[in-house]
Amino acid sequence: MRKVHVNLGKNSYDIIVENEILAKAGEHIHCAGGKIFVVSDTNVAPLYANTLIDSLNKAGYECELYLIKAGELSKNIQSICPMYEAMLSFGLTRKDLVIALGGGVVGDLTGFVASTYLRGVDFVQIPTSLLAQVDSSVGGKVAVDLAQGKNLVGSFFQPKAVLIDTAVLATLPDSFYIDGMAEVIKYGCILDKDLFEKLDSIKDRASFMEQAEAIIANCCQLKANIVERDELDKGDRMLLNFGHTYGHAVEKYFNFERVSHGVAVGIGMSVVTHLSEKAGLTAIGSAARLDKILTQYGLDTHIEADQDEIIANMANDKKNLGKELVIVLISEIGKSFLYPTTSEFFRECK
Ligand code: GLY
Numbered sequence: 648m649r650k651v652h653v654n655l656g657k658n659s660y661d662i663i664v665e666n667e668i669l670a671k672a673g674e675h676i677h678c679a680g681g682k683i684f685v686v687s688d689t690n691v692a693p694l695y696a697n698t699l700i701d702s703l704n705k706a707g708y709e710c711e712l713y714l715i716k717a718g719e720l721s722k723n724i725q726s727i728c729p730m731y732e733a734m735l736s737f738g739l740t741r742k743d744l745v746i747a748l749g750g751g752v753v754g755d756l757t758g759f760v761a762s763t764y765l766r767g768v769d770f771v772q773i774p775t776s777l778l779a780q781v782d783s784s785v786g787g788k789v790a791v792d793l794a795q796g797k798n799l800v801g802s803f804f805q806p807k808a809v810l811i812d813t814a815v816l817a818t819l820p821d822s823f824y825i826d827g828m829a830e831v832i833k834y835g836c837i838l839d840k841d842l843f844e845k846l847d848s849i850k851d852r853a854s855f856m857e858q859a860e861a862i863i864a865n866c867c868q869l870k871a872n873i874v875e876r877d878e879l880d881k882g883d884r885m886l887l888n889f890g891h892t893y894g895h896a897v898e899k900y901f902n903f904e905r906v907s908h909g910v911a912v913g914i915g916m917s918v919v920t921h922l923s924e925k926a927g928l929t930a931i932g933s934a935a936r937l938d939k940i941l942t943q944y945g946l947d948t949h950i951e952a953d954q955d956e957i958i959a960n961m962a963n964d965k966k967n968l969g970k971e972l973v974i975v976l977i978s979e980i981g982k983s984f985l986y987p988t989t990s991e992f993f994r995e996c997k
Contacts, residue, residue, distance in 0.1 A: 648663065648664070648665040648668075648860075649663070649664045649665070649860055649861070649864035650662070650663050650664075651664070651864055651867045651868045651871050652871070653785070653786075653805070653871040653874060653875065654871075654875050655805060655874070655875060655878060658787075658805040658878075660805060660806060660807055660808050660809065661808055661809075662785060662808075662809040662811065662864075662867045662871070663675060663808070663809070663810050663811065664780075664811040664813065664860050664863050664864045664867065665810075665811070665812065665813070665860070666812065666813045666814050666860060667812060667814045668810050668811070668812045669695060669698050669699055669702070669773065669810070669812040669814070669815065670698050670701075670702055671702060672699055672702045672703060672773065672810055673702040673703045673704075673705050673706025673707075673708065674702075674706065675808060675810055676703065676706065676708070676744065676746075676771060676808070677807070678708060678742075678743055678744035678769070679742045679743075680739075680740050680741075680742030680743035680744070681707070681708055681709060681743070682708070682709050682710075682711075682737065682738065682739055682740070682743040682744070683703055683708045683709070683710045683711075683743065683744045683745070683746055684710075684711050684713060684733075684734050684737055684739050684743070684744070684745045684746070685699065685700060685703075685710055685711065685712050685713065685745075685746045685748055686713045686714075686715065686730070686745065686746070686747055686748065686749070686753055686756070686757040686760075687712065687713075687714060687715075687747075687748040687749050687753060688714065688715050688716065688717040688718075688721070688749045688750075688752065688753050689714055689715070689716055689717045690717040690749075691717070691748060691749045691750070691753070691775050692712065692714055692748070694815075694818055695748060695775065695815060696712055696748060699746070699748055699773065700712060711733070711737040711739075713730060713733050715752075715753065715756065717752075718752065719752055719792070719797075719903065721752055721756065722752045722755055722756045722790075722791050722792050722797075723791055723792050723793075724791050724792075724793060724800060726756060726791070727756070727759070727760050727763075727791065730756075730760045731760065731764055734760075734764055739764070739768065740765070740768075741765050741766075741767070741768050743768060743769075744768070744769050744770065744771060744807075745757060745760070745761040745764075745768055745769070745770040745771075746770065746771045746772075746773060747770065747771070747772050747773065747774075747784075748773045748775065749773075749774070749775055749776075749779075750774065750775055750776035750778065750779045750783075750823075751774075751776065751778055751779045751782075751783040751784075754772050754774055754779055754783050754784050754789075755783060755788070755789055755790050755791070755798070755801070756789075756791055757770060757789075758770055758772070758787070758789030758804055758806065759789040759790055759791050759800070759801055759802065759804075761789075761804065762789055762802050762804035763802075767804070769807045770804075770806050770807065771806055771807055771808045771809070771810065772784035772785075772806045772808075772809045772810070773809075773810045773811075773812070774809065774811060775812075775815045775819075776819060776823055776826075776827060777816060777819060777823065777824055777826070777827025777828065777830075777831070777863075778823070778826055778827040778830055778908070778909060779827075780811045780813075780816075780827070780863050780867075781827060781830050781831055781834070781863055781866035781867065781870070782830045782866075782870065782887075784806070784809050784811075785809060785867055785870045785871065785874070786805075786870060786871075786874040786878075786884075787803045787804050787805035787806065787874070787878070788801065788803060788880075789801050789802055789803075789804050790802075797903070803878060803879060803880075809867075811863060811867070813856070813859040813860050813863060816856065816859060817856075821852070821945070822907065824852055825909065825910070825944060825945040825946060826907045826908065826909030826910060827909060828855075828909065828944040828945075828946065829890075829908075829909035829910065829912045829913040829916075829941075829944075829946055830866075830909060830912065831846065831862065831866055832846060832913070832916070832937075832940055832941065832944065832946075833887075833889050833890060833912065833916060834865075834866045834869050834870070835940075835980070835981065836889060836916060836920075836937060836977050836980060836981070836983070837886050837887070837889045837975065837977060837981075837982075837983035838869045838873075838886070838981065838982075838983065839865070839869055839981055840979075840980050840981030840982075841981075842862070842865055842866075842869075842981075843936075843940070843980050843981060845858070845862070846862075846940060846944075847936075847939075847940050847943070850943075870887070873886065873887060885973060885975065885985055886975050886983050886984075886985065888974075888975050889915075889916055889919075889975040889976075889977070889983060890912040890913065890914075890915035890916030890917075890919060890975075891912055891915060891975075892915065892919070892961055892972065892974050892975075893914065893915035893918050893919055893957070893961065893993060894908070894911035894912040894913075894914060894915030894916075895911065895915075895960075895961075896957045896958070896960035896961040897911040897914055897915065897950060897952065897957060898911045899960045900952050900953075900956055900957055900960055901952075906950065909946070910946060910947055913941045913946035913947060913948070914946075914947050914948065914949060914950050916937060916941070917934065917937055917938055917941060917948040917949065918949065918993070919974060919975075919976065919993075920933055920934040920937050920976075920977060921934045922992065922993065922995065923976040923977070923986075925995070928976055928978070928986065929976060929977055929978060929979065930978065930979040930980075933977060933979055933980055936980055937980070954993070954994075957993070958990045958991075958993055958994065959990075961990040961993065962989075962990045971987055971988075971989065972987070972988055972989050972990055972992070973985050973986065973987050973988075974986050974988055974992065
């Protein structure tokens with residue numbers, strides 16, 4: 648078992664990483680009112696909802712399970728009214744608790760609903776995808792999508808706890824494992840050379856799983872350090888966007904359908920590092936090391952696409968409105984910095 652404390656004053660909480668913690672979740676949950684509203688999706692619930700709810704019942708809590716359809720389309724503003732109504736019918740009060748059991752979609756949507764129901768009710772994240780375990784469940788960003796774009800309505804609302812069960816990764820399809828690995832590699836690139844080297848030495852998914860508890864806790868600690876310094880994403884927290892500017896433009900180019908978030912971030916990290924190396928901003932050889940590790944984990948380093956359109960997507964991104972674009976670069980593996988530029992930086996893509 649590993650514990651990471653996120654120190655945010657009265658919004659502080661623990662992240663507990665442990666194999667099979669799901670079956671003991673009730674021991675880690677505190678809910679004065681005694682009612683727990685569990686949100687999960689149609690992929691995750693059949694595998695894990697019973698284990699969680701049995702453990703909560705054993706601890707004396709009354710539970711209601713609410714299911715959303717698996718997939719990004721559920722993370723939308725229309726999904727939230729039926730959720731509020733179900734919470735009211737269950738009699739959920741501000742002394743009670745909401746749990747998100749699932750990947751990033753479930754976590755973001757549930758967190759947003761918890762942050763607004765009765766002006767805020769406590770919630771706990773139990774992330775089940777690698778990507779959610781190392782990134783989206785930590786740090787309190789909660790949101791829903793609008794037709795115009797992803798995460799356009801949201802808030803910062805920290806969970807009361809994050810419980811990470813590494814055992815649930817066993818049922819994760821390979822494509823989701825690969826997707827999450829892009830974010831794990833990102834932490835090594837921007838903040839932790841030792842983590843990068845450890846990842847480099849891992850040859851397959853089975854070997855990763857042997858060290859999953861330590862690696863996931865390491866990523867959560869790195870993110871906690873950043874969130875403690877910059878909870879509201881006005882400075883250092885932007886370092887977590889390494890690879891995301893170009894990556895997000897790629898996702899948009901393919902209408903968020905063909906290329907998953909992690910794969911797009913992998914491509915984005917590679918593209919920006921080749922360019923920054925050429926511009927003399929990054930130690931020579933860093934891009935080659937990055938490409939090697941991305942390939943080793945089944946990620947791509949480039950994609951065929953119309954670069955003019957990708958650059959136009961970047962310029963129109965909600966985060967980049969105006970001419971200036973702040974991108975994240977690495978000076979070498981394990982060290983990163985923010986670099987103000989424009990989307991023209993990407994003109995000479997490999
Ligand atoms: N996913 C990046 C952040 O939480 O800031």
